[in-house]
Amino acid sequence: MRLNPLTLRKLKRFREIRRGYYSFLILIGLLGLSAVSELIINDRALAVRYEGAWSFPTYGPVELGAVYGLEGTAARRPVDYRDLAAHFEAQDVGNRVIMPLIPWGPYYNDAVGGILRAEPPNFERGHYLGTDTTGRDILARLVYGFRTAMLFALAFTALTYLIGVTIGCAMGYFGGLFDLLFQRIIEIWSNVPFLYMVIIIFSVIPATFSASARIGILLIIMVLFSWTGLTYYMRTATYKEKARDYTAAAQVLGASTSRIVFRHILPNTVATMVTFVPFTVVGAITAITALDFLGFGLPPPTPSIGEMLKQGTANLTTAPWIVSSAFAALVVILLLVTFIGEAVREAFDPRQFTLYK
Amino acid sequence: MPAVLRSACLLPLFALLLAACGGADRDAAQSDELEQRRAKAQAAMEHHYANQPSLGPALREAFERGDVTQDEIDAMAAAGELQPFFVFATPDDLPDDLTWQDGSDLPEFASPEAKKGGTWYTAVQDYPRTLRRVGPDANSAFRPFILDDVVMNFGQRHPEDISIVGGNFRYYPGIAESWAEDRENRTVYVRINPAARWSDGERITADDLLFMFYFFQSEWINEPWYNNFYSRNYVRVVRYDDLTFSVTVPEAKPDMLGRVLGLEPLPAHFFEEFGPDFVDRYQWRFVPTSGAYVIRDEDVRRGRTIALTRNPDWWAKDLPFWRHRYNYDRIHFSVIRDTAKRFESFRAGEIDAFGLNLPDYYYDRLPDDDDLVARGLVGKYTFYNERPRPTYGFWINSSRPLLDNRDIREGIHYASNWERVLREYFRGDYTRMHTTADGYGEFTHPDIRARDFDVDKALEAFARAGFTERDSEGVLVNERGQRLAFTLTTGYENLQDILTIMQREALQAGLRFRVEVLDGTAAWKKVQEKQHDIQFTAFNVGPEMYPRYWETYHSVNAYDRAFLPDGAPNPDRRPMVQTNNLQLIANRELDALIERYRASESAEEMRKLAFEMEEILFEDASFVPGFVMPFYRVAAWRWARWPEHFDVRLSRDPLQYFLGWIEPGERERILAARRSDQRFEPVIEVHDRYRPE
Incomplete structure (x- = not known):
C-alpha cells in the first residue's frame, strides 16, 4: 500500500514521541499475548505424552479421564491435568504432562489448606497475585478479564466509528433537510439515559443466553447510545472540506459522489477523527468496568476487572491484594491508551506543519 | 360557615384576626369530620360484629377457590344457616368444669443480674417504610422490633423448655393471667391480666381481642393472607366480660392452645379512625403496644435514624418471665x-x-x-x-422440560457438591440439611439422608434419562441434541460464591448450571411467577410445632386444575403463580396425605403422616437440601x-x-x-x- 507522504510524516512523528510509541508497542504486545493466553495461563495442559504419543489439549474439546487410562470415577469425569501430572509422576513410565507457565484457569477453585478463601500471593503454588475469595487465581482472572475488556473496547470503537463517521459525513456532505433531520434525531436520541437503558434491557434478557451473547448485546446497546457524539465532529469536518476548492474542482471534473467522499473528503478528515480513537477506547473500558462493578455487566463467573474491583472493595482490609491488582491493572491499561492518544494527537496536529504569521 | 361569612365583611385591618378565626373554624371542621369518621368506623365495626358469619375451613376454601360467591355466603347467613363469628355472652355462661393453668411451674430464663439503662446502637439495612404492622411494606426487617419480638401475646411459648406436654408446647403468661383448654369443643378460654395496659395507659380488654379479629378480617388492611388466616383458622370468639373470652378453632390440632395464646390484641381505641384509607392514614403512627418499647414521634427521622425507647411504666416490668429483660433504655437504629x-x-x-x-x-x-x-x-x-431451619437449597421447577424427568432431578442431586461448599467454603461450621423440614424435633424425619455428591450416580441417573454423550465443553447431550443445561437463579448476592463453586463441580458430572444472580426482589418475583428452572432460595420458618406441607406441596398450589376428573394429570394445566409450591409438585397420593395431615388432631398421627410425606418428597427429588446453620x-x-x-x-x-x-x-x-x-x-x-x- 502506498501511503500519502503527509501520512508518512505523521507516522514518523508518532514514532518520535517516545512515550506514546512505547506505550503503543507494549499495548500491542499485551494484546498479542492475551490472544494466546490459553497457552500461558490455563489449567489445561499444553501437551500430554501418553503411551508414547503426544496430544495437545489446550484448544480441543473437554477430555475425560479414560483418554489417559484413568480408572474408576476419574475415567468418567473431565481430566484435572494437575492431578494427571501427579498421577503420571507416580506411575513413572515415561508419561508426562506439560502445564502452561501459570497452571491456573480463571475458574479453578483452589482450596489452599482445604479452605476456599482469599489467599495472599503464593509463589510456590503459582498464585503470583494471590487468589480471590473463592480460591481463583487473580492473575488468570485479570488476564482473561483484560482480554474481554480490550476486545470489547476495540469492537466498540470500530462500530461507533463506522456508524458515527458514515452518518456524520453524510450530514455534512448532503446538508440541507437530511442534515436538519438527523440533527434533531441525534438531539433526541442522545437524551435517552444510557445507563438506565442497559439496566432495563439486562433485566429482561433471559439467563439462557450465553456469556458471549450477553457481551454482544451489551456491545450493541453501548454502540447504539454512543455513536451520536462523533457525528458532530465529522459533520463539521466534512462541511469544511466540502467548501474547499479541491472539492469544487473534483466536482467540476465530473467525479462521482462516492469518489469525492472516499478519495478526497474522508482522507482529509482522518486527522481529526483519529485523535479521538484512544479516548473512545478508554471510555469503553471504563464503561464496561463500571457496569461490572455495579453488577449489570457480564454474568458470573465470567472474569472481569470490574467484578474484581467490586470484590476487592468488599474485602479491602482482609484481602488488599485483590483490589490492588485490579486497580493497578486498570491504571496501567488506561495510562497506556492515554499515552498513545496524546502521541497520536500530537503527531496529527496540523500546527506541526503549518505556520501562520 | 356563618362565622366566616360575618368576618368576611370586616375591614382588611382585621385580616390577622380573620385568619385566626378561619383557622379555628377549620379545626372545628376537621374535628367534625373526625367525629363523623369515628362514628362511621364504630358503625362498621358493630355491623361486622353483628353480621360476620363463621365460615370455617371448608366454606372459606371454597370461597377462595371461587366455588362460592360472597352473595351466596350472605344469603346463607341471612337464612341463618351459618353460626355467628362474634358472640357476646355473660360470665354466667362460662363452663364450670374448666381447669385453669398459668404456666407458673416453668423456669424463668432471664438473668437477675441484668441492669436497666444505656443505649444500644445498631444498624439496619433499609429504613422501615412504614410503622404499620400490617399492609403493604409492613413485613420488613424492622417488623420484629415493633411486633414479633417486642409485643406481648396472651401467652408465649417457653423458649428453653421446648417439650410437648399433654399435646401442647409449654407456655408462660403474657397478657393472659391464666387459660383453660377444652379440647373436645376445640375451645380455649383466656383470662386477661387485670393489670395489663397499653403503652398509652389504657386497659387491655377482651374488646381489643374482638377488634383484632375484625381488623384482620377487614379488606381495608390490604392483606389477603391475614383475611384468609383469621377467617379460616378460627370459627368463633366469645366475650364473657371485660377480661374473659374464649376462641374456638375448627380443628383441635396438637398446637391448638398455641394458636389462641399466640394471638395479640390490638388497641381498639387507637384505631377509631379505621377505614378504607387505613394504609395511608396509619402509615407513620406508632401503634400503642403491650410491650416494653415504644417509638416516639421525635425519634423518627425518616430515612436516617429511628429509635425504640423503653417505657418506664411498662405494666409487665416486674412480671415473672418478663422481668430482667428489655434492659436497654433506648435502641438506636441507623441505616x-x-x-x-x-x-x-x-x-x-x-x-x-x-x-x-x-x-x-x-x-x-x-x-x-x-x-x-x-x-x-x-x-x-x-x-x-435449636429451632426450625430456613430451607436453603435448590428448588427445582418440575414443570420445566427435562426437569419434569425424575431421573434428571435425581442426577442434579448427585451432581450438587454441597459437601465441598460446607467443608471448604463454610469451613465445616454449617451442616447439611437432610429433609424439607429440619429442626422440628420429633416431627423431623430421623432417617432420611440427603444424597451426597457422587459423579458416578449422577452420570447413571442422567444416562437413564438418555444423556450419555458429552459435547466439546463436557456437557451431556442426548440423542435429540438437547444439552443438560439449566439456569440456577438466586437473589442472595452474598451467597453467589457457593453457586460458582457448585457450577464447576456439576460440570464434572456433565451438568451445566447457568448462574443468574438477581437482586432479591427480582429473584423472588421470578420464583413466584414460576419462571425459574432451579432456584437457590429459602423460606424462613417460625418456631412452630410441626412443618407446613399444604402451602409448599399441595397440587392446588401447583396448577390451576392439576388433574382431570378421572385423576390423570390435566394436559392443559397452567402453573399457579404467587404460591409457595416452587417445585410444582402435583401428586395425588401426597395431596391425600396433606389433607389428612391438615385435618388430623393427633400429634402421633401427624408425625407418621409427616414422615410418609417426607419419604415421598425424597423420592420425588425436586428439592436439593442445602445447608443448616x-x-x-x-x-x-x-x-x-x-x-x-x-x-x-x-x-x-x-x-x-x-x-x-x-x-x-x-x-x-x-x-x-x-x-x-x-x-x-x-x-x-x-x-x-x-x-x-
Missing part, C-alpha cells in the same frame, strides 16, 4: 446499607454488635488475634440454638453483657428475647481504654449446650 461498611462502623465502636454468621467474618475479618479481640475490647460469641454468632463490644447461659434455645439473634444489658459506665471506660493500650481478658465464648451430636 447502613453495605455490610462491609456496617462492619467498619462496628469496629469504630459506633454500633454495639455485629453478626458473624459468615465464616470469612468470623475467621478472617475479625480473627481471634485481631487487636480488638486480643485486647478484650470486643467479644466473640457463638450460640448453638446450627448456631448464630455475634461480636459485641465489651460493655454489652449477657446472662451466664447467653441466650435461649429458640433464639435466632441476641435482640430477639432481649436478655442482654449494658454495664453502666462501661462504654466510656472501654472506649477510653481503646485509646490507651489497656488490655482486658479476651472474650471468646462458645455456648454449645444445644449443639447437635
Whole structure:
C-alpha cells in the first residue's frame, strides 16, 4: 500500500514521541499475548505424552479421564491435568504432562489448606497475585478479564466509528433537510439515559443466553447510545472540506459522489477523527468496568476487572491484594491508551506543519 | 360557615384576626369530620360484629377457590344457616368444669443480674417504610422490633423448655393471667391480666381481642393472607366480660392452645379512625403496644435514624418471665446499607454488635488475634440454638422440560457438591440439611439422608434419562441434541460464591448450571411467577410445632386444575403463580396425605403422616437440601453483657428475647481504654449446650 507522504510524516512523528510509541508497542504486545493466553495461563495442559504419543489439549474439546487410562470415577469425569501430572509422576513410565507457565484457569477453585478463601500471593503454588475469595487465581482472572475488556473496547470503537463517521459525513456532505433531520434525531436520541437503558434491557434478557451473547448485546446497546457524539465532529469536518476548492474542482471534473467522499473528503478528515480513537477506547473500558462493578455487566463467573474491583472493595482490609491488582491493572491499561492518544494527537496536529504569521 | 361569612365583611385591618378565626373554624371542621369518621368506623365495626358469619375451613376454601360467591355466603347467613363469628355472652355462661393453668411451674430464663439503662446502637439495612404492622411494606426487617419480638401475646411459648406436654408446647403468661383448654369443643378460654395496659395507659380488654379479629378480617388492611388466616383458622370468639373470652378453632390440632395464646390484641381505641384509607392514614403512627418499647414521634427521622425507647411504666416490668429483660433504655437504629461498611462502623465502636454468621467474618475479618479481640475490647460469641431451619437449597421447577424427568432431578442431586461448599467454603461450621423440614424435633424425619455428591450416580441417573454423550465443553447431550443445561437463579448476592463453586463441580458430572444472580426482589418475583428452572432460595420458618406441607406441596398450589376428573394429570394445566409450591409438585397420593395431615388432631398421627410425606418428597427429588446453620454468632463490644447461659434455645439473634444489658459506665471506660493500650481478658465464648451430636 502506498501511503500519502503527509501520512508518512505523521507516522514518523508518532514514532518520535517516545512515550506514546512505547506505550503503543507494549499495548500491542499485551494484546498479542492475551490472544494466546490459553497457552500461558490455563489449567489445561499444553501437551500430554501418553503411551508414547503426544496430544495437545489446550484448544480441543473437554477430555475425560479414560483418554489417559484413568480408572474408576476419574475415567468418567473431565481430566484435572494437575492431578494427571501427579498421577503420571507416580506411575513413572515415561508419561508426562506439560502445564502452561501459570497452571491456573480463571475458574479453578483452589482450596489452599482445604479452605476456599482469599489467599495472599503464593509463589510456590503459582498464585503470583494471590487468589480471590473463592480460591481463583487473580492473575488468570485479570488476564482473561483484560482480554474481554480490550476486545470489547476495540469492537466498540470500530462500530461507533463506522456508524458515527458514515452518518456524520453524510450530514455534512448532503446538508440541507437530511442534515436538519438527523440533527434533531441525534438531539433526541442522545437524551435517552444510557445507563438506565442497559439496566432495563439486562433485566429482561433471559439467563439462557450465553456469556458471549450477553457481551454482544451489551456491545450493541453501548454502540447504539454512543455513536451520536462523533457525528458532530465529522459533520463539521466534512462541511469544511466540502467548501474547499479541491472539492469544487473534483466536482467540476465530473467525479462521482462516492469518489469525492472516499478519495478526497474522508482522507482529509482522518486527522481529526483519529485523535479521538484512544479516548473512545478508554471510555469503553471504563464503561464496561463500571457496569461490572455495579453488577449489570457480564454474568458470573465470567472474569472481569470490574467484578474484581467490586470484590476487592468488599474485602479491602482482609484481602488488599485483590483490589490492588485490579486497580493497578486498570491504571496501567488506561495510562497506556492515554499515552498513545496524546502521541497520536500530537503527531496529527496540523500546527506541526503549518505556520501562520 | 356563618362565622366566616360575618368576618368576611370586616375591614382588611382585621385580616390577622380573620385568619385566626378561619383557622379555628377549620379545626372545628376537621374535628367534625373526625367525629363523623369515628362514628362511621364504630358503625362498621358493630355491623361486622353483628353480621360476620363463621365460615370455617371448608366454606372459606371454597370461597377462595371461587366455588362460592360472597352473595351466596350472605344469603346463607341471612337464612341463618351459618353460626355467628362474634358472640357476646355473660360470665354466667362460662363452663364450670374448666381447669385453669398459668404456666407458673416453668423456669424463668432471664438473668437477675441484668441492669436497666444505656443505649444500644445498631444498624439496619433499609429504613422501615412504614410503622404499620400490617399492609403493604409492613413485613420488613424492622417488623420484629415493633411486633414479633417486642409485643406481648396472651401467652408465649417457653423458649428453653421446648417439650410437648399433654399435646401442647409449654407456655408462660403474657397478657393472659391464666387459660383453660377444652379440647373436645376445640375451645380455649383466656383470662386477661387485670393489670395489663397499653403503652398509652389504657386497659387491655377482651374488646381489643374482638377488634383484632375484625381488623384482620377487614379488606381495608390490604392483606389477603391475614383475611384468609383469621377467617379460616378460627370459627368463633366469645366475650364473657371485660377480661374473659374464649376462641374456638375448627380443628383441635396438637398446637391448638398455641394458636389462641399466640394471638395479640390490638388497641381498639387507637384505631377509631379505621377505614378504607387505613394504609395511608396509619402509615407513620406508632401503634400503642403491650410491650416494653415504644417509638416516639421525635425519634423518627425518616430515612436516617429511628429509635425504640423503653417505657418506664411498662405494666409487665416486674412480671415473672418478663422481668430482667428489655434492659436497654433506648435502641438506636441507623441505616447502613453495605455490610462491609456496617462492619467498619462496628469496629469504630459506633454500633454495639455485629453478626458473624459468615465464616470469612468470623475467621478472617475479625480473627481471634485481631487487636480488638486480643485486647478484650470486643467479644466473640457463638450460640448453638435449636429451632426450625430456613430451607436453603435448590428448588427445582418440575414443570420445566427435562426437569419434569425424575431421573434428571435425581442426577442434579448427585451432581450438587454441597459437601465441598460446607467443608471448604463454610469451613465445616454449617451442616447439611437432610429433609424439607429440619429442626422440628420429633416431627423431623430421623432417617432420611440427603444424597451426597457422587459423579458416578449422577452420570447413571442422567444416562437413564438418555444423556450419555458429552459435547466439546463436557456437557451431556442426548440423542435429540438437547444439552443438560439449566439456569440456577438466586437473589442472595452474598451467597453467589457457593453457586460458582457448585457450577464447576456439576460440570464434572456433565451438568451445566447457568448462574443468574438477581437482586432479591427480582429473584423472588421470578420464583413466584414460576419462571425459574432451579432456584437457590429459602423460606424462613417460625418456631412452630410441626412443618407446613399444604402451602409448599399441595397440587392446588401447583396448577390451576392439576388433574382431570378421572385423576390423570390435566394436559392443559397452567402453573399457579404467587404460591409457595416452587417445585410444582402435583401428586395425588401426597395431596391425600396433606389433607389428612391438615385435618388430623393427633400429634402421633401427624408425625407418621409427616414422615410418609417426607419419604415421598425424597423420592420425588425436586428439592436439593442445602445447608443448616446450627448456631448464630455475634461480636459485641465489651460493655454489652449477657446472662451466664447467653441466650435461649429458640433464639435466632441476641435482640430477639432481649436478655442482654449494658454495664453502666462501661462504654466510656472501654472506649477510653481503646485509646490507651489497656488490655482486658479476651472474650471468646462458645455456648454449645444445644449443639447437635
